[in-house]
Amino acid sequence: MLNLENISTTIAGIQVLRGISTQLRRGSIVAVVGRNGAGKTTLLRLIMGFLPQHEGRVLLDGQDLGAVPARDRARLGIGYAPEDRVMFPSFSVEENLRFPCEVIGMNKRAVDARLDETLGIVPELEPMLPRSGAALSGGQGKMAALGRAVMAGERLVLLDEPFQGLAPVLAQQYSASLQRLHQARPELCVVITESNRSLLKDIPTETLVLERGELQLAEAADTLAH
Ligand SMILES: Nc1ncnc2c1ncn2[C@@H]1O[C@H](COP(=O)(O)OP(=O)(O)OP(=O)(O)O)[C@@H](O)[C@H]1O
Ligand SMILES: [Mg+2]
Structure with missing residues:
Protein backbone atom coordinates (compact mmCIF):
# COMPACT_ATOMS: atom_id res chain seq x y z
CA MET A 1 0.00 0.00 0.00
CA LEU A 2 2.92 2.38 0.73
CA ASN A 3 5.85 2.03 -1.61
CA LEU A 4 9.11 3.84 -1.06
CA GLU A 5 11.23 3.82 -4.19
CA ASN A 6 14.88 4.70 -3.87
CA ILE A 7 14.40 7.57 -1.43
CA SER A 8 17.41 9.74 -0.67
CA THR A 9 17.64 13.14 0.90
CA THR A 10 20.32 15.55 1.97
CA ILE A 11 19.79 18.07 4.77
CA ALA A 12 22.28 20.86 5.39
CA GLY A 13 24.87 19.09 3.26
CA ILE A 14 24.54 15.74 5.06
CA GLN A 15 23.00 12.77 3.35
CA VAL A 16 20.34 11.71 5.85
CA LEU A 17 18.46 9.02 3.88
CA ARG A 18 20.23 6.77 1.37
CA GLY A 19 18.42 4.84 -1.31
CA ILE A 20 15.51 3.58 0.77
CA SER A 21 13.23 1.15 -1.03
CA THR A 22 10.55 -0.85 0.71
CA GLN A 23 6.93 -1.82 0.49
CA LEU A 24 4.58 -1.58 3.46
CA LEU A 46 9.26 12.92 4.12
CA ILE A 47 6.18 10.68 3.86
CA MET A 48 4.11 13.57 5.28
CA GLY A 49 5.51 15.94 2.65
CA PHE A 50 7.34 18.18 5.12
CA LEU A 51 10.73 17.90 3.42
CA PRO A 52 11.17 20.30 0.55
CA GLN A 53 13.39 18.06 -1.55
CA HIS A 54 14.23 14.43 -1.96
CA GLU A 55 15.03 11.89 -4.58
CA GLY A 56 12.89 8.85 -5.31
CA ARG A 57 9.17 8.32 -5.07
CA VAL A 58 6.57 7.73 -2.36
CA LEU A 59 3.51 5.89 -3.67
CA LEU A 60 0.31 5.39 -1.68
CA ASP A 61 -1.78 2.68 -3.33
CA GLY A 62 -0.07 3.59 -6.59
CA GLN A 63 -0.57 7.36 -6.25
CA ASP A 64 2.66 9.35 -6.42
CA LEU A 65 2.62 11.63 -3.36
CA GLY A 66 5.23 13.88 -4.96
CA ALA A 67 2.36 15.78 -6.54
CA VAL A 68 0.37 16.05 -3.28
CA PRO A 69 1.28 18.99 -1.01
CA ALA A 70 1.64 18.29 2.73
CA ARG A 71 -1.63 20.06 3.59
CA ASP A 72 -3.53 17.65 1.33
CA ARG A 73 -2.03 14.43 2.63
CA ALA A 74 -4.45 14.18 5.59
CA ARG A 75 -7.19 14.09 2.96
CA LEU A 76 -5.65 10.88 1.64
CA GLY A 77 -6.11 9.29 5.06
CA ILE A 78 -2.63 9.76 6.49
CA GLY A 79 -2.35 10.53 10.21
CA TYR A 80 0.88 11.59 11.92
CA ALA A 81 1.88 11.84 15.57
CA PRO A 82 5.18 13.75 15.60
CA GLU A 83 7.89 13.15 18.17
CA ASP A 84 7.13 16.42 19.94
CA ARG A 85 3.32 15.94 19.91
CA VAL A 86 2.43 19.58 19.11
CA MET A 87 -1.06 20.16 20.51
CA PHE A 88 -2.54 23.56 19.81
CA PRO A 89 -2.45 25.14 23.30
CA SER A 90 -5.40 27.48 22.72
CA PHE A 91 -7.64 24.57 21.64
CA SER A 92 -9.25 22.01 23.91
CA VAL A 93 -8.13 18.40 23.47
CA GLU A 94 -11.42 17.69 21.67
CA GLU A 95 -10.80 20.57 19.25
CA ASN A 96 -7.27 19.29 18.69
CA LEU A 97 -8.66 15.85 17.82
CA ARG A 98 -11.32 17.20 15.46
CA PHE A 99 -9.00 19.65 13.79
CA PRO A 100 -7.37 17.48 11.06
CA CYS A 101 -10.75 16.14 9.97
CA GLU A 102 -12.29 19.62 9.89
CA VAL A 103 -9.38 20.99 7.89
CA ILE A 104 -10.00 18.43 5.17
CA GLY A 105 -13.66 19.41 5.03
CA MET A 106 -15.34 16.38 6.65
CA ASN A 107 -18.87 17.23 7.80
CA LYS A 108 -19.75 17.37 11.48
CA ARG A 109 -21.55 14.03 11.53
CA ALA A 110 -18.61 12.26 9.97
CA VAL A 111 -16.21 13.92 12.43
CA ASP A 112 -18.51 12.98 15.35
CA ALA A 113 -18.48 9.36 14.16
CA ARG A 114 -14.70 9.39 13.77
CA LEU A 115 -14.34 10.86 17.30
CA ASP A 116 -16.58 8.11 18.74
CA GLU A 117 -14.49 5.47 17.01
CA THR A 118 -11.26 7.09 18.22
CA LEU A 119 -12.52 7.23 21.82
CA GLY A 120 -13.30 3.52 21.56
CA ILE A 121 -9.70 2.93 20.52
CA VAL A 122 -8.09 5.36 22.99
CA PRO A 123 -10.64 5.50 25.85
CA GLU A 124 -8.20 7.37 28.12
CA LEU A 125 -8.90 10.47 26.02
CA GLU A 126 -12.53 10.80 27.07
CA PRO A 127 -11.90 12.60 30.39
CA MET A 128 -9.27 14.82 28.74
CA LEU A 129 -11.57 16.16 26.01
CA PRO A 130 -12.54 19.47 27.67
CA ARG A 131 -9.03 20.22 28.88
CA SER A 132 -6.73 22.69 27.21
CA GLY A 133 -4.19 21.25 24.81
CA ALA A 134 -1.59 23.05 26.93
CA ALA A 135 -2.65 21.31 30.16
CA LEU A 136 -1.51 17.78 29.39
CA SER A 137 1.41 15.88 30.84
CA GLY A 138 3.97 14.46 28.41
CA GLY A 139 2.34 11.02 28.50
CA GLN A 140 -1.19 12.37 28.15
CA GLY A 141 0.01 14.45 25.21
CA LYS A 142 1.29 11.28 23.54
CA MET A 143 -2.13 9.62 23.95
CA ALA A 144 -3.80 12.74 22.53
CA ALA A 145 -1.35 12.80 19.60
CA LEU A 146 -2.19 9.14 18.93
CA GLY A 147 -5.89 10.02 18.98
CA ARG A 148 -5.34 12.85 16.53
CA ALA A 149 -3.37 10.61 14.17
CA VAL A 150 -6.14 7.97 14.40
CA MET A 151 -8.77 10.63 13.60
CA ALA A 152 -7.08 11.53 10.32
CA GLY A 153 -5.34 8.29 9.43
CA GLU A 154 -7.85 6.06 7.76
CA ARG A 155 -5.23 4.36 5.58
CA LEU A 156 -1.86 5.11 7.14
CA VAL A 157 -0.86 6.17 10.65
CA LEU A 158 2.71 7.31 11.39
CA LEU A 159 3.84 7.42 15.03
CA ASP A 160 7.25 8.89 15.85
CA GLU A 161 8.83 7.31 18.96
CA PRO A 162 5.58 7.07 20.91
CA PHE A 163 7.02 4.90 23.70
CA GLN A 164 9.98 7.16 24.44
CA GLY A 165 9.59 8.42 28.01
CA LEU A 166 6.15 6.87 28.59
CA ALA A 167 5.60 5.55 32.11
CA PRO A 168 4.93 1.77 32.15
CA VAL A 169 1.20 2.13 32.83
CA LEU A 170 0.77 4.57 29.97
CA ALA A 171 2.92 2.42 27.68
CA GLN A 172 0.56 -0.47 28.42
CA GLN A 173 -2.48 1.66 27.64
CA TYR A 174 -0.81 2.87 24.45
CA SER A 175 -0.10 -0.72 23.34
CA ALA A 176 -3.68 -1.74 24.12
CA SER A 177 -4.88 1.17 21.96
CA LEU A 178 -2.68 -0.01 19.10
CA GLN A 179 -4.15 -3.51 19.38
CA ARG A 180 -7.69 -2.09 19.31
CA LEU A 181 -6.74 0.08 16.33
CA HIS A 182 -5.43 -2.95 14.50
CA GLN A 183 -8.69 -4.81 15.16
CA ALA A 184 -10.96 -1.86 14.36
CA ARG A 185 -9.21 -1.09 11.06
CA PRO A 186 -7.74 -4.32 9.73
CA GLU A 187 -6.69 -2.64 6.47
CA LEU A 188 -4.77 0.16 8.16
CA CYS A 189 -0.98 0.33 7.93
CA VAL A 190 0.70 1.69 11.08
CA VAL A 191 4.36 2.77 11.14
CA ILE A 192 6.04 3.16 14.54
CA THR A 193 9.59 4.43 14.90
CA GLU A 194 11.65 3.60 17.96
CA SER A 195 15.30 3.84 18.92
CA ASN A 196 14.82 1.33 21.71
CA ARG A 197 13.40 -1.74 20.03
CA SER A 198 12.59 -3.51 23.31
CA LEU A 199 9.92 -0.89 24.09
CA LEU A 200 7.85 -2.23 21.20
CA LYS A 201 7.57 -5.72 22.65
CA ASP A 202 5.47 -7.88 20.30
CA ILE A 203 3.44 -5.05 18.75
CA PRO A 204 5.02 -4.92 15.26
CA THR A 205 4.10 -7.41 12.59
CA GLU A 206 7.36 -6.53 10.84
CA THR A 207 10.49 -4.59 11.62
CA LEU A 208 12.72 -2.45 9.44
CA VAL A 209 16.13 -1.42 10.68
CA LEU A 210 17.47 1.98 9.69
CA GLU A 211 21.19 2.55 10.06
CA ARG A 212 22.76 5.89 9.12
CA GLY A 213 19.95 6.57 6.68
CA GLU A 214 20.11 3.17 5.07
CA LEU A 215 17.58 0.39 5.38
CA GLN A 216 19.03 -2.91 6.54
CA LEU A 217 17.47 -6.22 5.58
CA ALA A 218 13.85 -6.53 6.65
CA GLU A 219 13.34 -8.95 9.49
CA ALA A 220 10.21 -10.76 10.53
CA ALA A 221 9.20 -9.57 13.97
CA ASP A 222 9.08 -13.06 15.41
CA THR A 223 12.75 -13.68 14.68
CA LEU A 224 13.82 -10.71 16.78
CA ALA A 225 15.20 -11.08 20.24
CA HIS A 226 13.29 -8.65 22.46
N1 LIG B 1 16.56 20.29 10.07
C1 LIG B 1 17.75 19.68 10.13
N2 LIG B 1 18.91 20.35 10.00
C2 LIG B 1 20.11 19.73 10.04
N3 LIG B 1 20.24 18.41 10.21
C3 LIG B 1 19.14 17.68 10.36
C4 LIG B 1 17.83 18.26 10.32
N4 LIG B 1 16.93 17.27 10.48
C5 LIG B 1 17.64 16.14 10.62
N5 LIG B 1 18.97 16.37 10.54
C6 LIG B 1 20.03 15.37 10.63
O1 LIG B 1 19.56 14.21 9.99
C7 LIG B 1 19.95 13.03 10.69
C8 LIG B 1 18.74 12.20 10.98
O2 LIG B 1 17.90 12.88 11.88
P1 LIG B 1 16.50 12.31 12.36
O3 LIG B 1 15.92 13.33 13.27
O4 LIG B 1 15.72 11.89 11.18
O5 LIG B 1 16.95 11.01 13.15
P2 LIG B 1 16.12 10.10 14.15
O6 LIG B 1 16.41 8.70 13.75
O7 LIG B 1 14.71 10.52 14.18
O8 LIG B 1 16.81 10.39 15.55
P3 LIG B 1 16.18 10.40 17.04
O9 LIG B 1 16.15 8.97 17.48
O10 LIG B 1 17.19 11.20 17.81
O11 LIG B 1 14.84 11.05 16.99
C9 LIG B 1 20.72 13.51 11.91
O12 LIG B 1 22.09 13.42 11.62
C10 LIG B 1 20.28 14.96 12.07
O13 LIG B 1 21.32 15.70 12.64
MG1 LIG C 1 13.48 11.20 15.63
Whole structure:
Protein backbone atom coordinates (compact mmCIF):
# COMPACT_ATOMS: atom_id res chain seq x y z
CA MET A 1 0.00 0.00 0.00
CA LEU A 2 2.92 2.38 0.73
CA ASN A 3 5.85 2.03 -1.61
CA LEU A 4 9.11 3.84 -1.06
CA GLU A 5 11.23 3.82 -4.19
CA ASN A 6 14.88 4.70 -3.87
CA ILE A 7 14.40 7.57 -1.43
CA SER A 8 17.41 9.74 -0.67
CA THR A 9 17.64 13.14 0.90
CA THR A 10 20.32 15.55 1.97
CA ILE A 11 19.79 18.07 4.77
CA ALA A 12 22.28 20.86 5.39
CA GLY A 13 24.87 19.09 3.26
CA ILE A 14 24.54 15.74 5.06
CA GLN A 15 23.00 12.77 3.35
CA VAL A 16 20.34 11.71 5.85
CA LEU A 17 18.46 9.02 3.88
CA ARG A 18 20.23 6.77 1.37
CA GLY A 19 18.42 4.84 -1.31
CA ILE A 20 15.51 3.58 0.77
CA SER A 21 13.23 1.15 -1.03
CA THR A 22 10.55 -0.85 0.71
CA GLN A 23 6.93 -1.82 0.49
CA LEU A 24 4.58 -1.58 3.46
CA ARG A 25 1.55 -3.83 3.39
CA ARG A 26 -2.05 -3.13 4.26
CA GLY A 27 -2.90 -4.31 7.76
CA SER A 28 0.71 -4.30 8.95
CA ILE A 29 2.24 -2.65 11.99
CA VAL A 30 5.72 -1.77 10.85
CA ALA A 31 8.44 -0.85 13.31
CA VAL A 32 11.25 1.35 12.00
CA VAL A 33 14.05 0.98 14.52
CA GLY A 34 17.36 2.79 14.48
CA ARG A 35 19.74 4.71 16.68
CA ASN A 36 19.41 8.42 17.40
CA GLY A 37 20.15 10.30 14.20
CA ALA A 38 19.50 7.27 11.97
CA GLY A 39 16.87 9.20 10.01
CA LYS A 40 13.59 7.88 11.45
CA THR A 41 11.93 11.26 11.95
CA THR A 42 13.21 12.43 8.57
CA LEU A 43 11.61 9.41 6.89
CA LEU A 44 8.20 10.10 8.49
CA ARG A 45 8.43 13.81 7.70
CA LEU A 46 9.26 12.92 4.12
CA ILE A 47 6.18 10.68 3.86
CA MET A 48 4.11 13.57 5.28
CA GLY A 49 5.51 15.94 2.65
CA PHE A 50 7.34 18.18 5.12
CA LEU A 51 10.73 17.90 3.42
CA PRO A 52 11.17 20.30 0.55
CA GLN A 53 13.39 18.06 -1.55
CA HIS A 54 14.23 14.43 -1.96
CA GLU A 55 15.03 11.89 -4.58
CA GLY A 56 12.89 8.85 -5.31
CA ARG A 57 9.17 8.32 -5.07
CA VAL A 58 6.57 7.73 -2.36
CA LEU A 59 3.51 5.89 -3.67
CA LEU A 60 0.31 5.39 -1.68
CA ASP A 61 -1.78 2.68 -3.33
CA GLY A 62 -0.07 3.59 -6.59
CA GLN A 63 -0.57 7.36 -6.25
CA ASP A 64 2.66 9.35 -6.42
CA LEU A 65 2.62 11.63 -3.36
CA GLY A 66 5.23 13.88 -4.96
CA ALA A 67 2.36 15.78 -6.54
CA VAL A 68 0.37 16.05 -3.28
CA PRO A 69 1.28 18.99 -1.01
CA ALA A 70 1.64 18.29 2.73
CA ARG A 71 -1.63 20.06 3.59
CA ASP A 72 -3.53 17.65 1.33
CA ARG A 73 -2.03 14.43 2.63
CA ALA A 74 -4.45 14.18 5.59
CA ARG A 75 -7.19 14.09 2.96
CA LEU A 76 -5.65 10.88 1.64
CA GLY A 77 -6.11 9.29 5.06
CA ILE A 78 -2.63 9.76 6.49
CA GLY A 79 -2.35 10.53 10.21
CA TYR A 80 0.88 11.59 11.92
CA ALA A 81 1.88 11.84 15.57
CA PRO A 82 5.18 13.75 15.60
CA GLU A 83 7.89 13.15 18.17
CA ASP A 84 7.13 16.42 19.94
CA ARG A 85 3.32 15.94 19.91
CA VAL A 86 2.43 19.58 19.11
CA MET A 87 -1.06 20.16 20.51
CA PHE A 88 -2.54 23.56 19.81
CA PRO A 89 -2.45 25.14 23.30
CA SER A 90 -5.40 27.48 22.72
CA PHE A 91 -7.64 24.57 21.64
CA SER A 92 -9.25 22.01 23.91
CA VAL A 93 -8.13 18.40 23.47
CA GLU A 94 -11.42 17.69 21.67
CA GLU A 95 -10.80 20.57 19.25
CA ASN A 96 -7.27 19.29 18.69
CA LEU A 97 -8.66 15.85 17.82
CA ARG A 98 -11.32 17.20 15.46
CA PHE A 99 -9.00 19.65 13.79
CA PRO A 100 -7.37 17.48 11.06
CA CYS A 101 -10.75 16.14 9.97
CA GLU A 102 -12.29 19.62 9.89
CA VAL A 103 -9.38 20.99 7.89
CA ILE A 104 -10.00 18.43 5.17
CA GLY A 105 -13.66 19.41 5.03
CA MET A 106 -15.34 16.38 6.65
CA ASN A 107 -18.87 17.23 7.80
CA LYS A 108 -19.75 17.37 11.48
CA ARG A 109 -21.55 14.03 11.53
CA ALA A 110 -18.61 12.26 9.97
CA VAL A 111 -16.21 13.92 12.43
CA ASP A 112 -18.51 12.98 15.35
CA ALA A 113 -18.48 9.36 14.16
CA ARG A 114 -14.70 9.39 13.77
CA LEU A 115 -14.34 10.86 17.30
CA ASP A 116 -16.58 8.11 18.74
CA GLU A 117 -14.49 5.47 17.01
CA THR A 118 -11.26 7.09 18.22
CA LEU A 119 -12.52 7.23 21.82
CA GLY A 120 -13.30 3.52 21.56
CA ILE A 121 -9.70 2.93 20.52
CA VAL A 122 -8.09 5.36 22.99
CA PRO A 123 -10.64 5.50 25.85
CA GLU A 124 -8.20 7.37 28.12
CA LEU A 125 -8.90 10.47 26.02
CA GLU A 126 -12.53 10.80 27.07
CA PRO A 127 -11.90 12.60 30.39
CA MET A 128 -9.27 14.82 28.74
CA LEU A 129 -11.57 16.16 26.01
CA PRO A 130 -12.54 19.47 27.67
CA ARG A 131 -9.03 20.22 28.88
CA SER A 132 -6.73 22.69 27.21
CA GLY A 133 -4.19 21.25 24.81
CA ALA A 134 -1.59 23.05 26.93
CA ALA A 135 -2.65 21.31 30.16
CA LEU A 136 -1.51 17.78 29.39
CA SER A 137 1.41 15.88 30.84
CA GLY A 138 3.97 14.46 28.41
CA GLY A 139 2.34 11.02 28.50
CA GLN A 140 -1.19 12.37 28.15
CA GLY A 141 0.01 14.45 25.21
CA LYS A 142 1.29 11.28 23.54
CA MET A 143 -2.13 9.62 23.95
CA ALA A 144 -3.80 12.74 22.53
CA ALA A 145 -1.35 12.80 19.60
CA LEU A 146 -2.19 9.14 18.93
CA GLY A 147 -5.89 10.02 18.98
CA ARG A 148 -5.34 12.85 16.53
CA ALA A 149 -3.37 10.61 14.17
CA VAL A 150 -6.14 7.97 14.40
CA MET A 151 -8.77 10.63 13.60
CA ALA A 152 -7.08 11.53 10.32
CA GLY A 153 -5.34 8.29 9.43
CA GLU A 154 -7.85 6.06 7.76
CA ARG A 155 -5.23 4.36 5.58
CA LEU A 156 -1.86 5.11 7.14
CA VAL A 157 -0.86 6.17 10.65
CA LEU A 158 2.71 7.31 11.39
CA LEU A 159 3.84 7.42 15.03
CA ASP A 160 7.25 8.89 15.85
CA GLU A 161 8.83 7.31 18.96
CA PRO A 162 5.58 7.07 20.91
CA PHE A 163 7.02 4.90 23.70
CA GLN A 164 9.98 7.16 24.44
CA GLY A 165 9.59 8.42 28.01
CA LEU A 166 6.15 6.87 28.59
CA ALA A 167 5.60 5.55 32.11
CA PRO A 168 4.93 1.77 32.15
CA VAL A 169 1.20 2.13 32.83
CA LEU A 170 0.77 4.57 29.97
CA ALA A 171 2.92 2.42 27.68
CA GLN A 172 0.56 -0.47 28.42
CA GLN A 173 -2.48 1.66 27.64
CA TYR A 174 -0.81 2.87 24.45
CA SER A 175 -0.10 -0.72 23.34
CA ALA A 176 -3.68 -1.74 24.12
CA SER A 177 -4.88 1.17 21.96
CA LEU A 178 -2.68 -0.01 19.10
CA GLN A 179 -4.15 -3.51 19.38
CA ARG A 180 -7.69 -2.09 19.31
CA LEU A 181 -6.74 0.08 16.33
CA HIS A 182 -5.43 -2.95 14.50
CA GLN A 183 -8.69 -4.81 15.16
CA ALA A 184 -10.96 -1.86 14.36
CA ARG A 185 -9.21 -1.09 11.06
CA PRO A 186 -7.74 -4.32 9.73
CA GLU A 187 -6.69 -2.64 6.47
CA LEU A 188 -4.77 0.16 8.16
CA CYS A 189 -0.98 0.33 7.93
CA VAL A 190 0.70 1.69 11.08
CA VAL A 191 4.36 2.77 11.14
CA ILE A 192 6.04 3.16 14.54
CA THR A 193 9.59 4.43 14.90
CA GLU A 194 11.65 3.60 17.96
CA SER A 195 15.30 3.84 18.92
CA ASN A 196 14.82 1.33 21.71
CA ARG A 197 13.40 -1.74 20.03
CA SER A 198 12.59 -3.51 23.31
CA LEU A 199 9.92 -0.89 24.09
CA LEU A 200 7.85 -2.23 21.20
CA LYS A 201 7.57 -5.72 22.65
CA ASP A 202 5.47 -7.88 20.30
CA ILE A 203 3.44 -5.05 18.75
CA PRO A 204 5.02 -4.92 15.26
CA THR A 205 4.10 -7.41 12.59
CA GLU A 206 7.36 -6.53 10.84
CA THR A 207 10.49 -4.59 11.62
CA LEU A 208 12.72 -2.45 9.44
CA VAL A 209 16.13 -1.42 10.68
CA LEU A 210 17.47 1.98 9.69
CA GLU A 211 21.19 2.55 10.06
CA ARG A 212 22.76 5.89 9.12
CA GLY A 213 19.95 6.57 6.68
CA GLU A 214 20.11 3.17 5.07
CA LEU A 215 17.58 0.39 5.38
CA GLN A 216 19.03 -2.91 6.54
CA LEU A 217 17.47 -6.22 5.58
CA ALA A 218 13.85 -6.53 6.65
CA GLU A 219 13.34 -8.95 9.49
CA ALA A 220 10.21 -10.76 10.53
CA ALA A 221 9.20 -9.57 13.97
CA ASP A 222 9.08 -13.06 15.41
CA THR A 223 12.75 -13.68 14.68
CA LEU A 224 13.82 -10.71 16.78
CA ALA A 225 15.20 -11.08 20.24
CA HIS A 226 13.29 -8.65 22.46
N1 LIG B 1 16.56 20.29 10.07
C1 LIG B 1 17.75 19.68 10.13
N2 LIG B 1 18.91 20.35 10.00
C2 LIG B 1 20.11 19.73 10.04
N3 LIG B 1 20.24 18.41 10.21
C3 LIG B 1 19.14 17.68 10.36
C4 LIG B 1 17.83 18.26 10.32
N4 LIG B 1 16.93 17.27 10.48
C5 LIG B 1 17.64 16.14 10.62
N5 LIG B 1 18.97 16.37 10.54
C6 LIG B 1 20.03 15.37 10.63
O1 LIG B 1 19.56 14.21 9.99
C7 LIG B 1 19.95 13.03 10.69
C8 LIG B 1 18.74 12.20 10.98
O2 LIG B 1 17.90 12.88 11.88
P1 LIG B 1 16.50 12.31 12.36
O3 LIG B 1 15.92 13.33 13.27
O4 LIG B 1 15.72 11.89 11.18
O5 LIG B 1 16.95 11.01 13.15
P2 LIG B 1 16.12 10.10 14.15
O6 LIG B 1 16.41 8.70 13.75
O7 LIG B 1 14.71 10.52 14.18
O8 LIG B 1 16.81 10.39 15.55
P3 LIG B 1 16.18 10.40 17.04
O9 LIG B 1 16.15 8.97 17.48
O10 LIG B 1 17.19 11.20 17.81
O11 LIG B 1 14.84 11.05 16.99
C9 LIG B 1 20.72 13.51 11.91
O12 LIG B 1 22.09 13.42 11.62
C10 LIG B 1 20.28 14.96 12.07
O13 LIG B 1 21.32 15.70 12.64
MG1 LIG C 1 13.48 11.20 15.63
